[in-house]
Amino acid sequence: MTEPGKPLLSVTGLRTEFTVRSRGSRRTLRAVDGVDLELHAGRTSAVVGESGSGKSTLARSILRLVEPTAGTVLVDGRPLSAFRRRRDIYKDIQMVFQDPRSSLDPRQRVREILDEPMRLHLRRSPADRARRIRELLAAVELDEAILERRPAALSGGQRQRVGIARALAVEPKVVILDEPTASLDASTRGVVLDLLARLQRENDLAYLLISHDLHTVRRIAHTVAVMYLGRVIETGPVAEVLRHPAHPYTQALIDAAPVAAHGGHHRTIRLTGEIPSPFDRNPGCVLASRCPLAEASCTTRQPSLAEFRPDHFAACPVTHRQPR
Numbered sequence: 095m096t097e098p099g100k101p102l103l104s105v106t107g108l109r110t111e112f113t114v115r116s117r118g119s120r121r122t123l124r125a126v127d128g129v130d131l132e133l134h135a136g137r138t139s140a141v142v143g144e145s146g147s148g149k150s151t152l153a154r155s156i157l158r159l160v161e162p163t164a165g166t167v168l169v170d171g172r173p174l175s176a177f178r179r180r181r182d183i184y185k186d187i188q189m190v191f192q193d194p195r196s197s198l199d200p201r202q203r204v205r206e207i208l209d210e211p212m213r214l215h216l217r218r219s220p221a222d223r224a225r226r227i228r229e230l231l232a233a234v235e236l237d238e239a240i241l242e243r244r245p246a247a248l249s250g251g252q253r254q255r256v257g258i259a260r261a262l263a264v265e266p267k268v269v270i271l272d273e274p275t276a277s278l279d280a281s282t283r284g285v286v287l288d289l290l291a292r293l294q295r296e297n298d299l300a301y302l303l304i305s306h307d308l309h310t311v312r313r314i315a316h317t318v319a320v321m322y323l324g325r326v327i328e329t330g331p332v333a334e335v336l337r338h339p340a341h342p343y344t345q346a347l348i349d350a351a352p353v354a355a356h357g358g359h360h361r362t363i364r365l366t367g368e369i370p371s372p373f374d375r376n377p378g379c380v381l382a383s384r385c386p387l388a389e390a391s392c393t394t395r396q397p398s399l400a401e402f403r404p405d406h407f408a409a410c411p412v413t414h415r416q417p418r
């Protein structure tokens with residue numbers, strides 16, 4: 095896809111497998127299956143998909159919270175495997191979590207929550223850190239009175255602002271936003287999304303937005319990758335993919351949240367059944383067992399991403415062939 099400049103984060107062929115006990119034996123579950131992704135300064139790439147599609151495992155693999163089985167991750171051209179200690183990664187890549195109630199230490203006051211990442215990752219004097227804490231509070235529009243409070247004494251929106259300020263404290267290049275507004279009510283959600291967009295512009299941050307919500311994706315993302323059972327099945331600029339979804343799975347996702355289509359037209363796709371167990375894969379397309387358009391070859395050959403329209407890629411030869 096045409097993007098300005100060199101990528102800040104580049105993921106190639108990322109695969110993450112878990113060995114789990116199932117029906118009395120040890121089996122391998124492939125949660126992320128050959129994902130490629132690029133993030134650019136000042137831009138947001140979203141990853142969407144149903145629960146279980148592998149979005150969180152992808153984020154955790156990038157941060158090395160789980161060890162990937164294969165693939166490479168480069169930050170500003172430098173392989174993550176070359177970082178001596180895992181925590182050195184967090185100087186460059188930070189994460190904003192879905193639920194700040196569980197990701198913020200309930201015993202710490204906000205001042206300690208914001209100071210800790212700077213103590214761990216930056217060599218700054220206490221006076222510098224205190225100045226930075228004031229800057230961070232102003233950036234996320236919180237009052238300094240909040241510094242002496244603990245997370246339980248904050249509203250949901252205030253807690254998530256603290257989570258965002260903590261992520262920005264070390265001046266990272268890349269921020270992974272894992273469902274950043276899922277725990278917030280509808281009115282706070284919009285305010286926090288606007289705040290994230292402003293902070294991105296001001297700091298030239300690259301965001302990886304993990305979400306199942308196409309409204310959020312449409313609001314702040316520039317590009318989107320749709321994941322299903324560990325694979326990216328469609329990717330492209332957000333407006334283009336939402337208006338002209340190529341893959342039956344993306345079409346079904348949009349049908350479930352019609353406002354996100356933003357005036358686009360596509361046939362209505364009804365998938366049958368549930369997302370299958372990641373163990374019961376056929377050698378072909380990951381969607382074949384649920385897809386109304388599936389042909390015989392879909393169960394035997396795994397389709398790869400091919401350009402559907404300019405900058406827009408989809409892994410479905412059936413829709414590529416059909417008149418639209």
Ligand SMILES: Nc1ncnc2c1ncn2[C@@H]1O[C@H](COP(=O)(O)OP(=O)(O)OP(=O)(O)O)[C@@H](O)[C@H]1O
Nearest residue numbers: 112114123125144145146147148149150151152372
């Ligand atoms: N630590 C683990 N051990 C074994 N299996 C796991 C582990 N973490 C995730 N999985 C499995 O990997 C697959 C992908 O899960 P993942 O949580 O990445 O999906 P997701 O798209 O983020 O879902 P959600 O939106 O519910 O968080 C699922 O089948 C899940 O059960």
